[in-house]
Amino acid sequence: MNHDSRPLIIAERRDPAILLLRLNRPAQRNALSAALLCRLANALSAARSDESVRCVVLSGDERVFSAGADIKEMQQHGFEALSDPTRQDAWDIIATFPKPLIAAVRGVCLGGGLELAMLADIMLVAEDSVLAQPEITIGIMPGDGATQRLTRIVGKSLAMQMVLTGEPISAERAVAAGLASEMLPASEVLGRALAIARVISTRAPVAAQLAKESIQAAYETPLSAGLAVERRAIQYAFTTDDQKEGMAAFTEKRQPVFSGR
Incomplete structure (x- = not known):
């Protein structure tokens, strides 16, 4: 339980169409307890069915x-801490969230924290x-998931180096390796993430979900199946x-108004 009664996830609507979710266990450096992961999964489930998001x-x-998985939980419960079905379900809900998801990473991003950030479609780093x-x-x-996702994203050599040494890489290296798309001053990361979200939220929502699904298929399938x-x-x-609205707006030289239909 969260003893200081602070919410584990702070949800804020930043625009009518953008939801900001903040991990909120500051005293534990946002360690990913089963409870925090479940709250995050619940928030994403709600966002999934809310057409305005x-x-x-x-x-x-x-x-x-996030400094990673909750070590105290793992010490107390051993492997069961990771294999707990509610925790597994939470990870699956986060991993299969169908709408565009952007991770704004400032400061420490370790272990499970990086595995969580890799579930986002776009990662920005300070x-x-x-x-x-x-x-x-x-x-x-x-x-x-890091042995699979990190390897697919950055390649074998860097993934092996990170996993076998446990040593960190810099934000600059993360961008060069394709792990993140942009590096920014710390004070600008969240603003930039929200700006990208704003652009995405003006695009056709169904097309965005279809595009996300198709790009994800590139990591799951051989080329022919992905195509x-x-x-x-x-x-x-x-x-x-x-599609009709987008093409009509193009020929009429006006901004499209997408309905998500």
Whole structure:
């Protein structure tokens, strides 16, 4: 339980179409307890079914995105802390969130914190952020997806180096490796994430979800199967009202107004 009765996740509507979710366990450096992950999953489930939400931004606080899994929970419960079905379900809900998700990373982003940030579609990092998979330093290894996701994103050599040494990489290195798309001064990360979210929220929502699904397929499938996913997605996009509105607006030289239909 959260003993100081502070909410584990702070949800704020920043625009009618943008939801900002902040991890809020500052005393524990936003460690990912099962309870925090469940709250995050609940917030994303609500955002999934709320048609007015078109993009979600996920952040920590100024000093830390997340220092990783809750070590106390793992010490008390061993592997069961990770294999707990409610915790697993929460990770799955976050991983399969269908709308665009942006991670605004400031400060420390370690272990499960980095595994969580990798579930976002776009990751922005502060110049002073520190990214690492340090699980090996406490005698274990990543268990919430890093051996697979990090390797697919940055390649074998850097993934092996990060996971086998546990040593951090800089924000600059993270951008160079394709782990993050932009590096910014710490004070600008959240603003930039919200600005990108604002742009995305003006785009056709169905097309955005189809595009997200198709890009994710690139990490899951061989090329031929991924291209088949893309072909089905674009075919579906052509059946939407938003396709008609988008093309009409283009020929009429005006801004489109997308309905998400």
